[in-house]
Amino acid sequence: METKAQMPTKTKIMKAAEELFAHSGFHHTTMRAITASAGVNLAAINYHFGSKESLLAAIFDAYLKPINAERVRRLTEVAEKARMTSVIPDLEEVMRAFLEPTLVLFLEGAGAEHFRIIIGRAMSEPNQAVRRIFLKRVMPVIDILLGLLQQSLVKSSQSEVAWKLRFALGAMSHTLSSHAHHSPFAMGDSKEPSEIVEMLIVFIIKGMQE
Amino acid sequence: METKAQMPTKTKIMKAAEELFAHSGFHHTTMRAITASAGVNLAAINYHFGSKESLLAAIFDAYLKPINAERVRRLTEVAEKARMTSVIPDLEEVMRAFLEPTLVLFLEGAGAEHFRIIIGRAMSEPNQAVRRIFLKRVMPVIDILLGLLQQSLVKSSQSEVAWKLRFALGAMSHTLSSHAHHSPFAMGDSKEPSEIVEMLIVFIIKGMQE
DNA sequence: GCAAATTTAAAACAAGTGTTTTAAATGTTT
DNA sequence: AAACATTTAAAACACTTGTTTTAAATTTGC
Helix, strand or coil: CCCCCCCCHHHHHHHHHHHHHHHHCCCCCCHHHHHHHHCCCCCHHHHHCCCHHHHHHHHHHHHHHHHHHHHHHHHHHHHHHHHHHCCCCCHHHHHHHHHHHHHHHHHCHHHHHHHHHHHHHHCCCCCHHHHHHHHHHHHHHHHHHHHHHHHHCCCCCHHHHHHHHHHHHHHHHHHHCCCHHHCCCCCCCCCCHHHHHHHHHHHHHHHHCC | CCCCCCCCHHHHHHHHHHHHHHHHCCCCCCHHHHHHHHCCCCCHHHHHCCCHHHHHHHHHHHHHHHHHHHHHHHHHHHHHHHHHHCCCCCHHHHHHHHHHHHHHHHHCHHHHHHHHHHHHHHCCCCCHHHHHHHHHHHHHHHHHHHHHHHHHCCCCCHHHHHHHHHHHHHHHHHHHCCCHHHCCCCCCCCCCHHHHHHHHHHHHHHHHCC
16 A cells, blocks of 8 residues: 555545455454554544444445445336336346446446455455444345335245345355455456456346246 | 263364354354353364364365265266267256255255355455365365366356356355345245255356356 | 373463553644 | 644553463273
């Protein structure tokens, strides 16, 4: 972490923490490692954020608030269209409304490359506090999504829909958190991020279809 | 953890560790918690296993050795059949040969209920040591599987096949590690484990198909 | 029965953890 | 200039971690 000379301390801390949380996980990343990497004083984290957990929550908010707003906006749009035309919402449209705002994390490698690993791992986090911080920010959107999916998948029971969504979220989170070090098998990196995202969406929609 | 009065200490430790690793993750589970739950002395882990990491490796071996043997047996069978009949291996047969031996962890709830959470989380583990222990035992089978998949998916490039497999493994690992506390959304538990497994396999095969 | 392996108890070790404190210095706002 | 917020330095705090040690007890194998 260089090139953050003129950033305010609070931002320097968040950027350094993102990188370290992504690389080593929440628990294994120490306050001292974060502040050392950020080039600030150890006490600065507690001064600005109150605690290590609140720092993570601040990072989640920074990324998830705009993403969630866009997810809700697009899901509402799909729901509205279905209501107006009296046709059940299209599965592909529903899933794209949820997936695409999330997967921009995969496309804009600039600042999001570390956070996408954090969020990709959050769902299966062993640490309960971390999981709680994550779920609190994601559950409301999942509820909206589930409601729409139950309309789209007319032949599937409520629990079948929920399981299909779980399979889909598993594929997505696993893809988000995949990076070189982490990869069980080297894949020809000939693929552009946009191609990977499109492959994932197609995979999920085909899998969910009745 | 009760009902392990007459077990040897080594077994008591492994069973207690399974439960705690599944519930709280590797890093967050302490040696003192394991030995207390097992009802044995703190020093017993280092006496029998040498270290905390070796204890985890022993747990992986106990489950993964028979599973891997069955996976290799079935994958070889499919490859042999394809060779004999001069027909490309069938995608569904290939994936079932890999998935079904794994997913028995989901069916036989008896002893495997904790380990399936451990293995489901292993792939996205932040802890590098844990990931290394896991990958060392899984990579050889993945290599065989990838080789067969590249024959089955004739229209897909090498990297497309690898990505499809990654999506599939994400869905699988996420399903394996799912349990009540961990669930972002309550799903009507009306589904039998065998139904869930079948839904997952169908989801994956449909998603991978060309 | 004897020797070896196992198990226990209790304590200590060395290192690392998040957090807090005190005091001084620096920056920003008004 | 004065008042306030920010940042630093350095140390300490209270606690937990995996591992090791020493010594005594118990069990097991031959």
